Amino acid sequence: MWYDKLNFYSREAGLNVIPESDFFSRSLSEEEIRLFPHLLELHPDFQDPAQFPVPAALHLPADLAQLLTFSNGGAVLNGEREFGYFSLQEIRYYYFAYGFPKYLPDFLPIAFNGGGIFYAYDFRNEGTLPIVAVASGNLSEEDTVVLGFSLAEVLSNPHNIEEDLDQLYPIRKLSDTEKALVRLRQELKTLNEDKNNGKVDLKTFLQTKKRIEAEMKAL
The missing domain is CATH 3.40.1580.10 (SMI1/KNR4-like)
Incomplete structure (x- = not known):
């Protein structure tokens, strides 16, 4: 059989x-x-x-x-x-x-x-x-x-x-823009954590935050 x-x-x-x-x-x-x-x-x-x-x-x-x-x-x-x-x-x-x-x-x-x-x-x-x-x-x-x-x-x-x-739900590859957004969001998250833990001074925090937000807006 x-x-x-x-x-x-x-x-x-x-x-x-x-x-x-x-x-x-x-x-x-x-x-x-x-x-x-x-x-x-x-x-x-x-x-x-x-x-x-x-x-x-x-x-x-x-x-x-x-x-x-x-x-x-x-x-x-x-x-x-x-x-x-x-x-x-x-x-x-x-x-x-x-x-x-x-x-x-x-x-x-x-x-x-x-x-x-x-x-x-x-x-x-x-x-x-x-x-x-x-x-x-x-x-x-x-x-x-x-x-x-x-x-x-x-x-x-x-x-x-x-x-x-x-195969019904294939994982879609991220575009270059989406990859950049993921990277910047992670960088911003890490920056906030460093500020809360006293690892970065206020001036550096504000400058870095402004730079990240500008890059995100430009995407």
């Missing part, structure tokens, strides 16, 4: 029975509410299934079903890529506990990277099923990044998925 070469550092007993096709698209059951009463404390509006209906498209993908049959929940490590994947029931728990029906209803969380970032299937478009990374504290479509189109592809990559998310 495709997962035979994976480096499992945590394994569980395999899933014996594949659930019905609507397992993930069902609303919260009374049993789940009884087992996890805090779900409705976190999201009281989930009490009414009509308010945030779970999309019917959510289902158990074939590669995830194979993985869960081998180990129903577990952890895989490849270089810096950590994949702590959920059991079948945990997938439903995390879907509701983190408010996916409200914020990302068409995404099914299946694992954590060890740093609060979800791996999730994206069910928005029929015919394609990308696996994305999305931060657990920032659930929005704009803040997802595609990692691959199968678990085998995603888990073959050894770098941390946080690097993929970082």
Whole structure:
């Protein structure tokens, strides 16, 4: 199987029975509410299934079903890529506990990277099923990044998925003017600290301050 070469550092007993096709698209059951009463404390509006209906498209993908049959929940490590994947029931728990029906209803969380970032299937478009990374504290479509189109592809990559998310917000290089402003502000800050600590006399302080402010104004 495709997962035979994976480096499992945590394994569980395999899933014996594949659930019905609507397992993930069902609303919260009374049993789940009884087992996890805090779900409705976190999201009281989930009490009414009509308010945030779970999309019917959510289902158990074939590669995830194979993985869960081998180990129903577990952890895989490849270089810096950590994949702590959920059991079948945990997938439903995390879907509701983190408010996916409200914020990302068409995404099914299946694992954590060890740093609060979800791996999730994206069910928005029929015919394609990308696996994305999305931060657990920032659930929005704009803040997802595609990692691959199968678990085998995603888990073959050894770098941390946080690097993929970082590409959404590249660090902009400062212009020469901005660099000069940063330098002058730091110089002014140091000057004020030196004055307060008695390291510079008043005349020198005023002259230097005037020079810094003039340079800042000229930029």
